[in-house]
Amino acid sequence: MLLYSLLGDFMQEYDVIVVGSSVAGLRAAEQLAKKGLNVLCLDKKQEIGVPKQCGEGISLNHLRRLHIKPQRCWAVQKIKGAALYAPNGKKVEIDFGKTMGFVIERKVFEKYLAKKASKAGATIKVRSNVTSVKRIKGGVEVRVSDLFSETYKAKMVFACDGPQSSIANMLGLSIKIKPEDLDSGIQYEMTNIEFEQPELIHLWFGNNVAPRGYVWLFPKGKDHANVGVGIGAHIKGSAKAYLDKWIEKRSGIKKGSIVEVNSGVIPVGGLLEKMTSDNLIVVGDAAHQVNPIHGGGMGLAMESADIGASVAAKAFEENDFSNKVLDEYNRIWWEKYGKRLMRILQIRYMVESLNDKDFNAIAESFTGEEIMLLQSGELAKSKKLIVKKLIKKPRLVKVMLRYLTSSNANK
Ligand SMILES: Cc1cc2nc3c(=O)[nH]c(=O)nc-3n(C[C@H](O)[C@H](O)[C@H](O)COP(=O)(O)OP(=O)(O)OC[C@H]3O[C@@H](n4cnc5c(N)ncnc54)[C@H](O)[C@@H]3O)c2cc1C
Structure with a gap:
């Protein structure tokens, strides 16, 4: 003592x-x-x-709210939108025509x-x-x-x-x-690769591509990008196997060199x-x-x-x-972010329940802007849009609405 x-x-x-x-x-x-x-x-x-351990994408909105002015030394690639690819190859483009975020050099950041x-x-x-x-x-x-x-x-x-x-x-x-609330991610930073539209991030969906996740290509220049995959951590098979399989099919990516490998888990719930x-x-x-x-x-x-x-x-x-005083952090955080993230979680559950045919149908039916709305956590507007756009696909409407109308979604 x-x-x-x-x-x-x-x-x-x-x-x-x-x-x-x-x-x-x-x-x-x-x-x-x-x-x-x-x-x-x-x-x-x-x-x-x-x-x-990062794809290095960050939105301009976050940086603005944080009063962080993008610096040339770390904000290496302006991003104006996204290109989403359904399992059948259908591309849905979301191009805002102005800078919406950056791919950064995280080590420098x-x-x-x-x-x-x-x-x-x-x-x-x-x-x-x-x-x-x-x-x-x-x-x-x-x-x-x-x-x-x-x-x-x-x-x-x-x-x-x-x-x-x-x-x-x-x-x-x-x-x-829970393991179901973790994604397992692996990424190669690759150089001397070929891809289009470096001002967009590119995301590929499908149960064979990345179960409960997606393959991403986040450009860091015209021929240099982070190429990675995230899959549910509870899913059989390694994230690396999914990424390698995806790269194998793309000669423009396969021909490049891997200059860095990183991996990690991501809490997504x-x-x-x-x-x-x-x-x-x-x-x-x-x-x-x-x-x-x-x-x-x-x-x-x-x-x-x-x-x-x-x-x-x-x-x-x-x-x-004491926790009595610090509890204010929980209250403010839930009010500012938690409730919206909870709604986004319901959308994740909904996406998880979709098969490749459903992904294809969504890509055929919705514009890029509408897909942005669907993933934003705006449940009431999303429900309306789903009913309107998928009127000829009642089973898919039912699957999608089941999650968006659940009690958790409306907390
Ligand atoms: C493959 C992958 C891709 C991703 N892509 C993106 C993306 O593009 N955009 C995005 O916004 N997010 C992305 N993320 C998520 C993002 O990286 C994390 O959300 C972010 O890093 C969280 O920051 P943090 O400071 O909370 O934790 P971390 O970045 O994990 O940092 C925790 C720190 O704590 C240190 N530490 C741990 N234990 C101890 C200890 N006992 N003593 C001392 N130090 C300790 C670690 O060394 C580490 O530096 C990705 C994640 C992964 C795995």
Whole structure:
């Protein structure tokens, strides 16, 4: 006990310790530091941004809401829309004719976020694997092993440690996710390949192409792109086998070189009602804050980090780090994002129930703009559109509406 209190005196103390220095953690660190808090942001990786586990697509709307001005060094390809391909090859184009987003160089983007966080006053440390977090009198104790072994003390922790998070569990908050709510993704960054329309992202659908997912080609120039696939993690067969099979059939892609491989899991469901407990806020993939249809999580992670930082600042004002105060994060997050993501989840369930013939029928019946509406979470408008457009396909209407009218969809 005496030894413990002596050690306690030597522990470096911070207001907040952020575990995970990727998009969620770096944004949280920056915003917390800007609010005058003393912040330490830790990551077990040896380099910020590396390895990337990402198709690197982000919408301009997210960047605007985050007040992040696209920089040439990381916003490498403007995106004006998408081309969707049905199993029978039918292409549906959604071209907004103006920049709607970017394919970024995520390694550079994360370093850019790290610079911003550091400039705001946060301390970032890599090669710092957090192995234990526990509550102690007056806050939490965070133990780090690896190259920089230390024990720190803080009033609270932000768990931004990604889809395989362990930090929330260490503080007693269960964030379990079912295998059906995880996608397994693999991607090759490829060069010297041939494809059309580099200002569009390209997505291929079908149960033979990617069960419960899609193959994507996100251009990073005219002959360079991220080519990847996401499939349900519970589905038999490896994501790599699906990707290789898809590439094998395309001579323009097959002839290119793979310059990077990355893979990872993506939480595409399992939204958490509670993402806080005493001294703890969970942000990003660790809190399953991902769009269940397209698997994009960068923008949501950063926007959620902003909410977390505001709630944490309030906790410091009140000097109360209990769940009673931090619960405000859950309330704001569900109001701003959760309800809509829940509706999008119903659309994911609906898409999962479709066979290849259904995909073909949808591609034949809807325009690109209408498909955008269907995936947006606007359920009332979607229902009307489905009934109108698929009037001659009553079975498909029934399948699609079953999910959109379920009680979960209307929460
Ligand atoms: C193949 C694939 C393609 C994707 N494509 C896109 C896309 O195009 N657009 C998009 O928006 N999203 C995409 N995503 C999802 C996106 O990458 C995630 O949503 C995003 O990275 C979430 O950020 P995060 O900061 O919450 O977690 P992560 O990026 O997973 O970061 C977690 C960090 O925590 C660190 N960490 C974990 N445990 C510890 C520990 N104990 N101690 C210290 N550090 C720890 C990790 O090293 C890591 O740096 C894709 C995901 C995959 C797998």
